[in-house]
Amino acid sequence: MAGLAPDIQEIVRKDIPLAPYTSFGIGGPADLYAEPKTIEQLEALVTEADKNHIPYYILGGGSNTLFSDKGFRGIVIRPQFKKISTTETPTEASIVAEAGATIAQLIQAAAKSDLSGIEVWVGLPGTIGGAVRGNAGAGGVEIKDMLSSATILDLKQRKIMELSNADLELEYRHSTLKDKPHLIVLSATFHFDKKLPAQEQQLLMKDVLQKRHATQPKGKSAGCAFKNGTDPLTHTIISAGKLIDECGLKGTRVGGIEISTIHGNFLQNTGNATQQDVLDTIALIKKTVKTQKNIDLHEEIQIVPE
Numbered sequence: 516m517a518g519l520a521p522d523i524q525e526i527v528r529k530d531i532p533l534a535p536y537t538s539f540g541i542g543g544p545a546d547l548y549a550e551p552k553t554i555e556q557l558e559a560l561v562t563e564a565d566k567n568h569i570p571y572y573i574l575g576g577g578s579n580t581l582f583s584d585k586g587f588r589g590i591v592i593r594p595q596f597k598k599i600s601t602t603e604t605p606t607e608a609s610i611v612a613e614a615g616a617t618i619a620q621l622i623q624a625a626a627k628s629d630l631s632g633i634e635v636w637v638g639l640p641g642t643i644g645g646a647v648r649g650n651a652g653a654g655g656v657e658i659k660d661m662l663s664s665a666t667i668l669d670l671k672q673r674k675i676m677e678l679s680n681a682d683l684e685l686e687y688r689h690s691t692l693k694d695k696p697h698l699i700v701l702s703a704t705f706h707f708d709k710k711l712p713a714q715e716q717q718l719l720m721k722d723v724l725q726k727r728h729a730t731q732p733k734g735k736s737a738g739c740a741f742k743n744g745t746d747p748l749t750h751t752i753i754s755a756g757k758l759i760d761e762c763g764l765k766g767t768r769v770g771g772i773e774i775s776t777i778h779g780n781f782l783q784n785t786g787n788a789t790q791q792d793v794l795d796t797i798a799l800i801k802k803t804v805k806t807q808k809n810i811d812l813h814e815e816i817q818i819v820p821e
């Protein structure tokens with residue numbers, strides 16, 4: 516990264532352990548690590564990394580990411596631009612949130628203006644960037660239902676562009692960004708067409724959180740490890756957690772990983788789990804579910820090689 520402007524060079528650090536930046540608590544040191552505070556800084560970093568053939572990984576809240584115990588041979592870039600701005604006209608309301616802002620901050624901003632629709636996301640960890648890429652969702656509302664467009668940095672064409680909801684091809688835990696890692700989310704615009712007083716939203720959120728806490732384990736995990744499965748005969752969607760439960764896998768331990776006894780799709784780091792423990796657990800679950808149910812499960816978590 517020799518060609519970097521001095522102010523960018525200043526924010527690049529060496530040998531930074533990644534485990535503390537993930538909800539799994541797994542990951543060795545990244546060769547290089549940077550927290551750009553502006554879109555311009557991010558642009559400079561990725562452009563320079565790309566030019567120098569240095570692999571880069573954009574890290575959001577780290578709530579869906581599994582790093583290697585050996586870390587990452589390249590630069591991990593964790594956007595820290597988090598501006599959120601609300602615009603309301605008599606007929607329309609929208610919120611623009613920068614990629615590094617959290618879903619929690621977006622919910623707060625909406626509630627502040629009595630804008631309703633995303634209260635059900637309360638407790639959903641991570642940033643706007645990660646959520647848009649994976650079309651995150653909870654309580655029956657996905658990013659797809661609320662997003663108007665996203666501002667994207669296209670590293671191949673070296674330009675910033677606006678992609679509409681349709682352009683992003685948002686589907687269950689998928690977007691076109693998953694197939695095109697050269698597209699980086701800079702910000703996203705969400706539309707709101709319902710109003711609910713903040714106080715009433717708070718009551719609703721309390722309820723949602725209670726349900727979340729009752730059905731999901733606390734502790735270190737990356738949320739659901741697998742996407743829901745599809746029955747090959749009926750084509751109906753079957754909860755991956757239910758499949759794992761029915762296969763009798765809850766509570767199984769593989770190294771430092773335990774398949775949660777509360778929610779079968781949560782792989783919990785009991786203390787010193789390694790990436791390999793997670794990969795072995797994933798392999799065991801896939802094989803068992805295939806043998807017993809004839810259903811293929813696919814990972815929801817992002818597995819990052821060294």
Ligand SMILES: Cc1cc2nc3c(=O)[nH]c(=O)nc-3n(C[C@H](O)[C@H](O)[C@H](O)COP(=O)(O)OP(=O)(O)OC[C@H]3O[C@@H](n4cnc5c(N)ncnc54)[C@H](O)[C@@H]3O)c2cc1C
Pocket residue numbers: 538572573574575576577578579580594614638639640641642643644645646647648649650651652653692698699700701731736737738739817
């Ligand atoms: C306890 C728990 C509960 C969860 N519950 C839910 C749930 O209810 N619903 C749900 O959908 N998910 C859930 N998750 C999973 C996770 O919170 C979501 O997938 C979330 O959207 C990930 O966001 P993140 O910022 O943490 O992503 P990260 O883990 O940081 O990154 C995920 C992927 O997004 C990419 N990425 C990050 N930022 C950008 C960017 N700016 N531009 C392009 N790519 C980017 C990364 O490179 C990576 O490939 C849960 C996780 C945990 C730990």
